[in-house]
Amino acid sequence: MSDDAQKPVNPFAAWQQLLRERLYLLISNLHPMLRADVERAFQERGKLLFDPPDNSASDVSRPAGSWPLLTLLIAQHISPDIDTTFAASVAIATECFVCALDLLDDVEDEDQTLIISEIGRARALNISTTLLALAQQAILSSAQQGIDTKYILRLLDILQQSTLVATGGQHRDLLAEQRAASDLTREECIEIAAAKAGSIIRLACLFGAICANASEAECMELAEMGELLGIAHQLDNDSHDLYYLIQSKNASSGLPAERSVKSDLARGKKTLPIVLAAKSRKPLQEQGEISDEEKQGYLLALNEGIMTTWGISLLYRERAHERLRVISSRRSLAPELRLLLGFE
Amino acid sequence: MEERVIQDFVHRVSTDEVLRKELVSDPDSVIMREGFSPRVARVVSRLAPHLTLDEPGKSDSWWYF
Numbered sequence: 001m002s003d004d005a006q007k008p009v010n011p012f013a014a015w016q017q018l019l020r021e022r023l024y025l026l027i028s029n030l031h032p033m034l035r036a037d038v039e040r041a042f043q044e045r046g047k048l049l050f051d052p053p054d055n056s057a058s059d060v061s062r063p064a065g066s067w068p069l070l071t072l073l074i075a076q077h078i079s080p081d082i083d084t085t086f087a088a089s090v091a092i093a094t095e096c097f098v099c100a101l102d103l104l105d106d107v108e109d110e111d112q113t114l115i116i117s118e119i120g121r122a123r124a125l126n127i128s129t130t131l132l133a134l135a136q137q138a139i140l141s142s143a144q145q146g147i148d149t150k151y152i153l154r155l156l157d158i159l160q161q162s163t164l165v166a167t168g169g170q171h172r173d174l175l176a177e178q179r180a181a182s183d184l185t186r187e188e189c190i191e192i193a194a195a196k197a198g199s200i201i202r203l204a205c206l207f208g209a210i211c212a213n214a215s216e217a218e219c220m221e222l223a224e225m226g227e228l229l230g231i232a233h234q235l236d237n238d239s240h241d242l243y244y245l246i247q248s249k250n251a252s253s254g255l256p257a258e259r260s261v262k263s264d265l266a267r268g269k270k271t272l273p274i275v276l277a278a279k280s281r282k283p284l285q286e287q288g289e290i291s292d293e294e295k296q297g298y299l300l301a302l303n304e305g306i307m308t309t310w311g312i313s314l315l316y317r318e319r320a321h322e323r324l325r326v327i328s329s330r331r332s333l334a335p336e337l338r339l340l341l342g343f344e
Numbered sequence: 345m346e347e348r349v350i351q352d353f354v355h356r357v358s359t360d361e362v363l364r365k366e367l368v369s370d371p372d373s374v375i376m377r378e379g380f381s382p383r384v385a386r387v388v389s390r391l392a393p394h395l396t397l398d399e400p401g402k403s404d405s406w407w408y409f
Contacts, residue, residue, distance in 0.1 A: 186347060240403045276351070303398055304358045307391070310400040311350040314387045322383075 011336050012063040019048055019068050022088040023095065026138055030130070037119055037127050038134075041099050044115055048095050066340060067204050068095040073337040074208025074222060082212050086142050090155060090211040093138035094204045097159065100131035101166055101200065108174060109269075135159060154210055162203040169195025177268035181278035189272040190231060190312075193238075198230035218327070225323035228316050229341065235313035238271040239306045246302065272312070273305035280304075346384050353378065353388060357395045368396045 010016075023042065027035050042049040048065035063069060068091035075087040103124045106113045116124055139155045173192050176184060205226035209219045281294075281301040324343060327333070338344045357364050367374050371392040375385050394401045 186351070190347070236403055239400050243400055300358070304354060306400060307358075307395055307398070308351045308354045310394075311354055311387055311391045312347050314390055315346055315350060315383070318383050318386055 010063065011339065012065075012069055015069055015072055015336075016048070016063065016065055018084060018088050019065055019072065019091055019095070022085075022092045022138075023048055026089075026092055026096075026134060026141070034127075034130060037123055038130060040115060040119065041103060041127050041131065042095070044099075044102070044113075047099060063340070065095060067098045067200075068092055070094070070201070070204040070340055071208040071211075073334065073340060074205055075212040077331070077333060077337055078209055078212035078214045078218065083145070083147075086145055086147055087208070087211050089138050089142050089145070090207050093135040093155070093159065094207050096131045096135035096138060097162070097203065098200055100128045100135065101170075103128040103131070105170065108170065132163070151211060151213075155207060158203060158206055158210065162199050165195050165199040169193075169199065173270075176270040179270065181270050181275050184270050184275045184278075186272065186276065186312075189270070189275050190235075193231045193234040193272075194227060197234035198227035201226035201230035201233075218330075221323055221327050225320050225327065228320035228323065232313045232316035232320060235272060235309050235316065239273055239309040239313060242271065242273050242302065243306050246299070271309075273302060273309040276305035276308050277301040346381065349380065349384050350387060350391075354391075354395065364396060367392050 027038055030038060039049060041047070044050060046062070046064065046066060048068060050064040052064075068088075071091035071094045072084075072087050075082050075090070076084075103115070105111075106116050107121050107124055107128075119127070136156060136159065139152055139159065142152055143149065169192050172188075173196065176188075176192070202223050203226075205222040206219060209222045214222070277298065278301075281298040321343060324333075324341065335344065357367060363374070371389070375388050375392070378388075380388060390401065
């Protein structure tokens, strides 16, 4: 049996190829040194130029370029005969926007991700600025394809609004680091998740709907579904990240779990499970000398926070699924779009 | 508010050993008795086996934020 026979079929391959061609065209006029770093940013996990290390087709439900694929497939869902060059250009704007915000997030959170360690913070910030300009350029370039300026203006308006909402959410998140976890509320955490993660999937869905000339009602439904899905994914990430952190520290570090969690909390991140736990127990970093019993009590509170957060993420997923049922009642969804949305 | 209902239910399962055992042996009866909305009932059905194990189920999330 050949290696090829063992690889799973990638149902997104043709769309990914189309998107990569549009991306390379968009960045072709950049200075070669700048272009090299921009390309590097698109090679991060999940991005359009991501190449799985084992050269396999990777997980077919987690394709490279999932963000622009979402915009493109929604556009084709609304209007199967859509001009794919236009839809692909708008989809590339989505990819540039998400990539720009991801880089800013890495720098602002002081995360030592692979790309930050390779190119440093200063170049990462410059690449982020470049990507935000490229997102606008990708939309504006549609004018050369004869696209009506009313679509272009609307897309640019959505891009600006989404940028302001996402940066507003990020700012609240950064300021929350200076507050006691017990001061924050569940509602605030969900609002921040909606502004940060919700606004991004909302934009990806809305871009697809607008460039396909969807009705206002369809635009609203898709935007709402995207926002709900974004919140669900953010809360899912928050609950699992903390759960695996506690588990991994318990299993392999040799450090007491409470000490490991404390070191992570020292960064000051106020995710929902931490905020919920703080309602019943004072976080370890806010305590002085404490007994083993008190430490154990805090870990139990964290675990309850993790399970509650996961439950609330499932609730938002249910709400998103309900919107999707309404959307697909008008016209059935392509299997690839269902797969991409995680409802296959 | 559904978020609050889920939060309260998880807290009760965490602190009430009798409810916890009942959730293991007969989750459907517990869910029916609690009078959840259909949406919350679907969530709790998915949540219940993991609540008794104290670990969340497999992550559905694959979007990289």
